[in-house]
Amino acid sequence: MEFEERLAALATKVQNQREAIQTEEATKNAFVMPFISTILGYDVFNPLEVVPEFTADVGVKRGEKVDYAIMRDGEVQILIECKKSAEPLKVEHASQLFRYFSVTNARIAVLTNGEVYNFYTDLDAPNKMDDKPFLVLDLGDIDETLLAELQKLSKENFDLDSVISAAEELKYVGAIKRALGGQLREPSDEFVKFLTTKVYEGSYTQKIREQFNPLVAKAIKQFLNEQVNDRLKTALGSSFIGSSQMEAPATVVESEAAVEENLESDTGIVTTQEELDGYQIVKAIACSEVKPYRVAHRDSKSYFAILLDDNNRKPIARLWFNGKKQKYLGLFDENKVETKQPLDNLEDIYGFAAEIRATVxxxxxxxNG
Structure with missing residues (x-):
């Protein structure tokens, strides 16, 4: 199983089980140990690789423990501190990591609740752990641009120097992306003022602020929708180049106009977390053939479509999850004829990896032909 597939499988497990995880110990057993073993590739039962309840004397704090220490060549390389699942992570939770970071050889410290993993190093001052992470991995919303750096911390591909050299850029780019995402979801007064003063020449009074607050939110929403629509139109347009010179294949059911009409009229759609989890699994499988960004999805009232290049003529699979009982995975043959395969659980999708890869x-x- 490829790295992306293993990560998608763990993300699905976390989403499905996190409500049942109520303690820190359960979080470690259910989520963190699988992360260390299946994602990073270290043997959690080998004390030469992973030391649980790692202890080192730290000033007056003698006998204090860190949940896990990952070892390489007899030296501590990564320290991991765990909190219980669903508990928001705060830098205050990392007190042991701060103390241990300065007295061990570790250059990487991880604070996690099993779903979010905050990775720290010492960019601001040597041998002193930074207050802010340089990499944040959220299994509920995986940022695929971080996966190459994460792989460098695995046993097979360990490259600490490369990770440290890229850490500063990762730290600030990631922080900017998260800050921008927060502003797009809920614009702050400062952000509203910044944009308002770009288009309004009068004084920025309380009345103007109240007037422009909803306008900024509306403009952001429309802008994002337009960006998505432009991308969709580009994908649709490129797939129909030359269509006037040739007859469309009989197996293509929907025309470009029909697709756009459906997208316009398909209201009342609810995309479930289970559909998104299934999409991540299919995407992880397809990534052995194409780049991750090329695997897109579109939801409808009947099914959840997974497409190559966001092109309706290139269906990879369909998730038929809207029924109350049995769920199905729709697969396509060389003639784009769909066959529905029953699923008992999301993990069953991995059993059809060969068919998905063959379609892509x-x-x-x-x-290329």
Missing amino acids: GRYEGQA
């Missing part, structure tokens, strides 16, 4: 491979072969 056919589209790539057609494009």
Whole structure:
């Protein structure tokens, strides 16, 4: 199983089980140990690789423990401190990490609740752990741009120097992305004022602030929708180049106009977390054939479509999860004829990895032929 597939499987497990996890110990057993073993590749039962309840004398804090220490060549490389699942992570939770960071050889410290993993190093001052993480991995919303750096901390690909050299850029780019995402979801007064003063020449009074607050929120929403629509139109347009010179294949059910009409009229759609989890699994499987960003999704009232290049003519799979009982995975043959496969759980999707990869491979072969 590829790195992305293992990560997607763990993310699905976390989403499905987190409500049942009520203690820190349960979090470690259910989520953190699998992360160390299946994602980072270290043997959690080998004390030469992973030391649980790692202890070192730290000033007057003798006998204090860190949940896990990952070892390489007899030296501590990564320290991991755990909090219980669903508990928001705060830097105050990392007191042991701060103390241990200065007295061990570790250059990487991790604070996690099993779903979010905050990675720290010592960019601001040597041998002193930074207050802010340089990498944040959220299994509920995986940022695929971080996966290459995460792999460098695995046993197989360990490259600490490369991680440290990229840490400063990762730290600030990640922080900016999270700050921007927060502003787009809920604009602050400062952000509203910044944009208002760009378009309004009068004084920025309380009355103007109240007037522009909803306008800024509306403009942001419209802007994001337009960006998505532009991308969709580009994908649709590129797939229909030359269509006037050739007859469309009989197996293509929907025309460009029909697709756009459906997208316009398909209201009342509710995208569930289970559908998104299934999409992540299919995407992880397809990533052995194409880059992750090329695997897109569109939801409808009947099914959840997973497409290559966001192109309706390149269906990879469909998730038929809207029924009350049985769930199905729709797969496509070389003629784009769909066959529904029953699923008992999301993990069953991995059993159809060969079919999913074959479908993506056919589209790539057609494009290169």
